[in-house]
Amino acid sequence: MRSKDRISYFYDRDVGNVYFGPNHPMKLHRLCMTHHLVLSYDLHKKMEVYRPHKAYPVELAQFHSADYVEFLQRINPDTQHLFPEEMSKFKLGEDCPVFDDMFEFCQIYAGGTIDAARRLNNQLCDIAINWAGGLHHAKKCEASGFCYINDLVLGILELLKYHARVMYIDIDVHHGDGVEEAFYFTDRVMTVSFHKYGNLFFPGSGDVKETGEREGKFYAINVPLKDGIDDTSFTRLFKTIISKVVEIYQPGVIVLQCGADSLAGDRFNLSIDGHAECVRFVKKFGLPLLKLISSVFVLVTGGGGYTKENVARCWTVETGVLLDTELPNEIPDNDYIKYFAPECSLRIPTAHIENFNSKSYLGTIKMQVLEILRCIQHAPSVQMQEVPPDFYIPDFDEDEKNPDERIDQHTQDKQIQGDDEYYEGDNDNDHNMDYV
Template identity: 35%
Template sequence: MAEQFALIYSSRFSQYSYGDFHPFKVDRYRLTYELMDHCGLLTVPQMVQVECPEADEAALETFHRPDYLKTLASFSADDDVHANFFYGLGDVENPVFKGLYDWARLMCGGTLEAARQVCEFKARAAFSMAGGWHHAHAARASGFSYINDSVVAINALLEQGKRVVYVDLDAHHGDGVQEAFYTTDQVMTISIHENGKDFYPYSGFVDEVGEGAGYGYSINIPLVPHSDDLIFEQAFSRIVLPLIESYRPDILVTQLGADFMRTDPLTRLEGTTSFMEYAARQFLATGIPWVAVGGGGYHRLNVARAWTLLWATMIGHPVADALPENFLPTVTSLGEETLLLRDPPHLASPDDFSRAQQHLDKTCSYLERQIFPLFHLRAGGV
């Protein structure tokens, strides 16, 4: 039987908005979908497109407190001004708008559906681009995130007796997911991100390794600003892949924010689309059933290009380096000038690369000394 891949999507994504001046633009999902379509990636025989459902409250309450959910639902019922800073709601970062709760449930439902497609329908992999809100806590919105879809979906997988590895490649540390599973050995969380020393959410340091039964199952690889694709790939090959292989999960869940890219307005890393394709190839090569979700990314065209290449790599469908000609009017309407689907190769300046390499070597050495022995791993090989 041929492998099948599931894309979870809904035209309803476009019905919501964080506000004209908020850095998170909901229309990036529509742009991504349109670019996938122009690249011929939505009609291949090995894929199925599934409408994004809404998560029910029972699923949400596996992680989120009922009082928080009740407040979120109440604030979302009308266009009045609402705020509750105890719950992180109503500030500039996490605005409240009519329909917000429906939007959050829709996004979370997509991630649950992706997990369902992989577990119940045996899809080789599933991608829910609207997921990946890794900063939400049990009773507090944070970092544009209101519902932590990855935690909710992983909890559903745990109820089925699955062991899970969660890998987060967003430029920001996946703090909400780490917090949820910090004391368990049934989920290993791995996050590659920009160093939290002076960068939101100011967490994800290398010595955050879990507690109790979870000691050694929380892995952080913080990168200094201006880390490029070569630094990312080393972190991946030296730490991420050996740990996945050693842990032997039943399900792989990955958060693939596109804000690691060098032209993202909110971050200081220097990645390109090449790293997204590299990561996708490596995840596929593990042979583990794979649930992929989106995440950050505040340059809309970057997001569309990166996730289109992710989907193309996932389903094994080749695409050209250039953007399709019939997509170029959309590029012009965004005020962009790029004609490329794939970024050209980019290297950080020698001084920046040297600093990034030294920091990465120190980080990897710490993990190889402190964590690898717990999983019978040696530096440089199993």
């Protein structure tokens, strides 16, 4: 029995230099801000910090079509006008623009989630974090909702090599449609998405009646919500449903997408503490003392979130939650402190917007979900075959690698970045650039 969770944290400084373009709501600067808040609270000293490998095209093609991956690799802002048919076919354009270093960005965030899954598979950590990941809308052959490569699907595919059942939880304000679609016909992945639902709200899917098909029937759980849901309503519903799913499904690993666009100021009215309470609750399923199931591994990613200061606050608090570390409300000095001025506090007040989720509505949704879960007789089993090899494991000797053995400490240490890369004085991008 372990006394303390081993946590792997993935970050590449280059993600903060990526720019979707003027007036685009996706501001990747939020990742640098998150990382420097993590540094300022000394959280990196309690984790193993890794720079992820850049996923190879062959790895991305484990889910995405080869022609789509190839097009992402060769297209750039100067040549996109030469390929109008492909741009339309692969849904690149206004929401998903072509920008400088786009493919490298995809390689980095996908590589982080794949590496996180592999470390969990090889029992090198108990929890893995990749805040750059969580781009849940990308489809097999097309970009969607600011997402080009679906790192979550790729990570889950890795986890399925070692685990009979993977549970995916999504608390982004938008439906996790890309992940659900990828596993809609299998019982080996249970997807659970809490999201705003409406025909005019992107992506327009996620009705409670969408439950999977064929072998996947009843293994897609959707919790459609209305504007303004607050901490109390959300966390009560979340805990009730997740507890029941875990009890029935008994996953070996949980993947948690922590989209921060469900915070106050967007369509929902969650506080950072309310959002983080969901992370805290999921983390409890990793405790060996829990009697419902044996301990599970947890992979945590980012997702949506367009008020970059609040995204950074949220994911830093949640990093602390995963480390069982309570963070002082006053933000320590760091390279991005001006973004949190004038109050420089970690918590933010919730907005006072009307909650359109009545008790009767939430009660009905809960009853419908529990009824769906009653249709599952027991946790599905699978005859595990020989585990296929990983396409890439950094610095491992392929002739000596044994997936059943833990890597020695010296080899692990070679993957950990030097402390000097992670201190506040590190000039990892142009801090004067104002992404509005």
